Amino acid sequence: MKSKFSPRILVAAVLLALGVGGTAFAMNPERCGAGGGRMEQRMAYGMKEMSRLHDELKLDARQEAIWQEADKAGKASMNEMxxxxxKQHEEVLAAVSQPGADLRAIARQMDALKDAGRKQHEANRDRWLAVYDSLDATQKEKARLFFKGKIEHMGQWGRFGPGGPPRN
Known part of the structure; x- marks a missing residue:
């Protein structure tokens, strides 16, 4: 059966997922509840997996420079997010704590910050797609298979997440 998805779409989907994971990772663990540490562990595992892909690709000097730029910018972006x-959490909490707070204004402020985060995420994704564009056909196939495995693994979680469906 021929797939309707090109490798570029698969890579973009995984990069989008990684970006969403990076955004989730950027959340403060104190606000994530008991699972905050697990989220950081999953992110560290994802970074380790990307390191494995990096080693498998055997990048030339030009590709390596593009990879390092995307990696450095991605880490800086996560820290900034x-x-x-x-800061957003503190500002929103302070604003909503005031008697007579304008919830519409607070919602607009939150929307503006969300849009800024989306733009940061898109810029980060575009840097990683530039890495992908720099690869030769063999390297692109290795990347495709790597991300295919990631997508298959994510699909095994189903709609209930990594823990599976609720147990009775």
């Missing part, structure tokens, strides 16, 4: 979310 984490700081922005912490």
């Amino acid at each position: 984490r700081d922005q979310r912490r």
